[in-house]
Amino acid sequence: MSDQQHIQLPEGSIEKQTNTLNLGPTHPATHGVFQNILELDGERIVSATPTVGYIHRAFEKIAERRPYYQITPLTDRLNYCSAPINNIGWHLTVEKLLGIKTPKRVDYLRVILMELARITDHLICNSVIGVDSGAFTGFLYVMQYRELVYEIYEEVCGSRLTTNIGRFGGFERNFNETAFRKIQKFLDEYPAVLKEFENLFTRNRIFMERTQGVGAISAERALNYGFTGPNLRATGVDYDVRVATPYSSYEDFEFSIPVGTTGDTYDRFLVRNAEQWQSLSIIKQAMDKLKDLPSDVYHADVPAYYLPDKEDVYTKMEALIYHFKIVMGETDILPGELYNAVEGANGELGFYLISDGGRSPYRLHFRRPCFIYYQAYPEMVKGAMLSDAIICMSSLNLIAGELDA
Amino acid sequence: MSLTNEHIKNRLVEKFGEALTNFEESHGMMSFHAPKEINLKVLQFLYDEEDLQFRFMSDLCGVHYPDNAGAELAVVYHLHNMVQNVRLRFKVFTAVATPQIFTATQLFATANWQERETYDFYGIEFVGHPNLRRILNVDEMDYFPMRKEFPLEDQTRVDKDDEMFGRGGSVGI
Numbered sequence: 001m002s003d004q005q006h007i008q009l010p011e012g013s014i015e016k017q018t019n020t021l022n023l024g025p026t027h028p029a030t031h032g033v034f035q036n037i038l039e040l041d042g043e044r045i046v047s048a049t050p051t052v053g054y055i056h057r058a059f060e061k062i063a064e065r066r067p068y069y070q071i072t073p074l075t076d077r078l079n080y081c082s083a084p085i086n087n088i089g090w091h092l093t094v095e096k097l098l099g100i101k102t103p104k105r106v107d108y109l110r111v112i113l114m115e116l117a118r119i120t121d122h123l124i125c126n127s128v129i130g131v132d133s134g135a136f137t138g139f140l141y142v143m144q145y146r147e148l149v150y151e152i153y154e155e156v157c158g159s160r161l162t163t164n165i166g167r168f169g170g171f172e173r174n175f176n177e178t179a180f181r182k183i184q185k186f187l188d189e190y191p192a193v194l195k196e197f198e199n200l201f202t203r204n205r206i207f208m209e210r211t212q213g214v215g216a217i218s219a220e221r222a223l224n225y226g227f228t229g230p231n232l233r234a235t236g237v238d239y240d241v242r243v244a245t246p247y248s249s250y251e252d253f254e255f256s257i258p259v260g261t262t263g264d265t266y267d268r269f270l271v272r273n274a275e276q277w278q279s280l281s282i283i284k285q286a287m288d289k290l291k292d293l294p295s296d297v298y299h300a301d302v303p304a305y306y307l308p309d310k311e312d313v314y315t316k317m318e319a320l321i322y323h324f325k326i327v328m329g330e331t332d333i334l335p336g337e338l339y340n341a342v343e344g345a346n347g348e349l350g351f352y353l354i355s356d357g358g359r360s361p362y363r364l365h366f367r368r369p370c371f372i373y374y375q376a377y378p379e380m381v382k383g384a385m386l387s388d389a390i391i392c393m394s395s396l397n398l399i400a401g402e403l404d405a
Numbered sequence: 406m407s408l409t410n411e412h413i414k415n416r417l418v419e420k421f422g423e424a425l426t427n428f429e430e431s432h433g434m435m436s437f438h439a440p441k442e443i444n445l446k447v448l449q450f451l452y453d454e455e456d457l458q459f460r461f462m463s464d465l466c467g468v469h470y471p472d473n474a475g476a477e478l479a480v481v482y483h484l485h486n487m488v489q490n491v492r493l494r495f496k497v498f499t500a501v502a503t504p505q506i507f508t509a510t511q512l513f514a515t516a517n518w519q520e521r522e523t524y525d526f527y528g529i530e531f532v533g534h535p536n537l538r539r540i541l542n543v544d545e546m547d548y549f550p551m552r553k554e555f556p557l558e559d560q561t562r563v564d565k566d567d568e569m570f571g572r573g574g575s576v577g578i
Contacts, residue, residue: 226515
């Protein structure tokens with residue numbers, strides 16, 4: 001052996017066969033603040049180490065201090081692409097605790113909003129998969145239709161992104177004519193757009209090559225990892241909270257649960273697209289059902305929890321008392337413990353609430369679907385190319401707000 | 406045949422006898438307490454048995470009960486039988502002085518980050534966890550912020566008295 005074969009190289013030099021790449025925390029392709037430390041062998045990923053928590057805002061701690069109605073704005077900031085689902089999920093949880101029964105019309109109005117939110121969430125996710133695979137057109141094209149949905153939110157509650165929509169028992173005000181007209185407009189225009197979007201992608205050879213077999217996970221592993229929502233359904237498991245444990249009168253609607261087979265990026269894309277069609281059909285059904293219901297009902301009759309009309313506050317003693325108690329967070333909340341789940345746009349959004357009868361929850365835990373399935377990411381991208389890792393991440397529909405709580 | 410809470414309870418009592426306590430049913434979900442030494446045995450039993458099949462872990466989180474001397478910290482498991490669509494919850498308690506609980510990561514991959522989160526906020530140490538580090542907070546943090554002894558507001562504030570509107574008439578939590 002010559003001396004040449006025993007050269008002492010400094011550590012970390014060419015001795016090391018793999019390269020380390022910091023993907024994020026502010027990489028434009030990660031759509032949020034996530035850091036991934038990738039070990040690369042050439043362009044293949046040997047291992048990925050995700051770091052999360054960059055925008056952790058201690059919502060669970062803050063919730064232990066706030067009265068119940070002030071927690072709704074916190075839920076907005078979990079999955080901010082579909083805030084109404086979070087708001088309504090939280091309202092449903094508290095209503096379940098308090099035993100409030102909402103009128104059918106409230107349920108249907110909520111269903112409309114939740115399905116609109118699901119459509120916007122899915123359309124963002126799917127069009128971003130397009131962006132990450134080099135097809136920007138779809139994203140630009142559908143974005144203006146998200147705008148239409150945001151205008152509906154605006155009409156209903158006054159805000160667009162972080163909606164803080166509704167109250168315990170219903171909505172703060174009735175849907176006006178403009179809101180219904182805008183929903184109808186969306187229902188009329190969006191199907192053609194979605195069709196066009198699908199034409200652009202679904203059978204596009206380049207897109208298929210880029211996404212098929214990328215980031216695949218088996219049904220068994222997905223269940224073990226706690227996957228829910230479209231990501232689980234793409235593996236072929238037909239679990240949907242809306243059907244398994246219907247809430248907000250979802251049992252009144254006819255719809256199917258689209259499932260995939262391979263659990264790869266392409267299937268996730270297809271499942272989300274198919275779900276948008278189902279959501280459109282649910283909204284149509286809800287609009288039809290609303291025609292048979294009295295149009296002036298928009299909240300449950302629960303004076304102890306639902307803010308009275310302003311006019312009554314100024315003229316009626318009782319309304320004034322309720323108003324004061326609600327605003328100061330002094331309404332009686334029953335002690336109890338419950339777990340309530342709704343089908344969020346990216347999976348089972350659960351609220352585990354412990355109430356000791358105080359003005360704020362004793363403990364509130366959000367089961368955030370993103371946080372739970374993101375831990376499978378290293379396994380999903382192992383051995384894949386770097387560009388596949390990015391496309392896989394966008395197809396998981398990770399929302400930093402929800403991930404970090 | 407649908408799986409009833411009564412049946413689950415009978416099967417659990419049959420297997421573990423007196424060890425499981427506080428069986429309750431609220432809002433349709435059954436819950437019970439288990440000693441921390443057998444948390445994995447309970448999980449495994451619920452997972453394996455043909456008639457139970459609780460093979461999906463919905464949620465795992467911690468709770469702090471500072472007044473519960475000797476069992477201040479709790480870990481709450483939410484399990485789901487997806488075939489029959491039945492959920493259940495059980496709690497495992499541990500003293501704050503010895504916050505060690507066996508990890509469920511071998512059975513459920515999903516427990517990994519959820520246990521890290523629980524460790525991060527409550528300081529519950531999961532014995533056998535492959536990578537028990539803080540997850541949402543910074544690594545340098547030297548306390549466990551979700552414990553009840555850390556109030557959200559400065560305890561020394563005098564300009565804001567919650568006596569009329571807050572918990573127990575104190576400032577802060």
